[in-house]
Amino acid sequence: MSTKEKTLWIIGGVLIALYCLAPIAWIISLSFKAPSDLSNAQFLPTTASSENYATIFTGSGSDLFLPALRNSFGICLIATFISCVLSMFAAYAIARLDFPGKKFILGTALAVAIFPVISIVTPLFNLWRTIGLYDTWPGLIIPYLSLTLPLSIWTMSAFFREIPWEMEQAAQVDGATTWQAFRKVIVPLAAPGVFTTAIIAFFIAWNDFVYGISLTSTSASRPVPAALGLFSGASQFEDPTGAIAAAAVVVTIPVVVLVLLFQRRIVAGLTNGAVKG
């Protein structure tokens, strides 16, 4: 590659990175603006202030934000765990066994994945009120499975299909017991796929907004995106912009950390599930 071509590709790369990161940089910058600075019509704050973070962690916004953060973590982790366990079994069956329901299960997963979430909200809203699941953790965990399960099944069965299952028999021939062969050979081979699927499922659950605002009413179960969307300031004289920006930065930190640590795996998981299956 010539130097000129090299420079061109680097410029292209820098442009892409700018495009991807600019809105994040903006919301971070906004979160450090003091209230008097909010309308300075500039990208950067005049002087950095941590006032907004104080508002959401210890100040007037804390009784809204902190429970929401706890709810989000709890609900998303439980939903991710359940869907990973269920799809682990399903994906094993799809990748390794020959049975007629395979196509039907993958087809159902696809249909559920394209399902308009809002269509389920109306009946669930009504049902949850009747049976007492409205505004509870299980009341969100159950519908979250409709978001995380289909994707987990597709992604994980794509990963499992690439595992060289013959290695299990090879280990047994070499004298390993069934359990040893499973634990020492299959688990290390399958673990990355399960782990990647868990990350992607967590992203999807973490991102939910529709269920969050429709099926909750108090801080007993309201997750962060819903709390953010409905946050309008402690009083009508207080501009919530700074507090929202600070809270937005806080909920973005976990996903950014996951992306930085596991970017290669996430890309493999996303493309495997959709393109290669």
Place this chain on the structure above:
Amino acid sequence: MTTTEARPTGASVPARAAKGGASDRAKAERKLGWLLAGPALAVMLLVTAYPIAQAFYDSLFDYRLTDPENRSFTGLNNYLVVLTDQLWWQAVGVTALITVITVAVELVLGFALAMVMNKALRSIRPVLRAAILIPYAVITVVSAFAWQFAFDINTGFVNSWFSWLPGVDPTTDWFGSFGSSLLVICLAEIWKTTPFISLLLLAGLAQVPEVLQEAAKVDGATWWQRMRRVTLPNMKAAIMVALLFRTLDAFRVFDSIFVMTAGANGTETVSFLAYRQTISRLEIGLGSAVSVLLFLTVVLIAFVFIKGFKVDLAQARGEK
């Protein structure tokens, strides 16, 4: 299916005891398969098929939560009310407009991104990959707020930065009219979801055989010719899958609308209409009818894609 029908053995015969008979083994395998995959399938059906059936049932009633005593059967009247109301068609129009604009831009932009990533030097590839995953992983609500605050007349910087553009000055209220609101909504959606498309396209690009590219080059094909005759036809399946997923996803747009305009200035989408009927107005009957209609529209779009454009998911997944 290659599995042959098992000969009628007694159900009491344990599958494990079968002496290697192919049919018994197939039967046992089938049983194990359903046993393992059954729970996941059951949960999926329970959380979607059951609610949508319930929604269809509810949509046949005139039913307000605030007035449960007067719940009465009205047949398809709710559908008639929705389909003859201008609100519904306005929402469908806006949703379709957002879908077409965002998906078209995302496809072109995503393809450009994929090309750069494909050619990018090894040294900067990890950086690019991490950067491109950030918009995908960021919560939609956060992205919507970021874009809203940037364009907001009080807190934004866009008006002062772009005041050299005709029609933009410090008093430009982007959320004051239909067109400009829609523009900001589309920008936010495009930013958030282009990375996903570009990753799918990148995977498609990687599947185009390098040999074909080389051969075309030797034969003297220009860049554009190679693109049109070699690259694009070979990644048609990947493009179609990306298009299908994104179209259906875009048609459900809700979060950005809720945060940015709450449906003001005629920017209400179908999802938002359904939400407003049920959660704000507690009109379970009407809300259910809108939900069912949205569901049917999505099914129709998927059907058109799969039958009309012959999107072959099995082929895209390299099973043929």
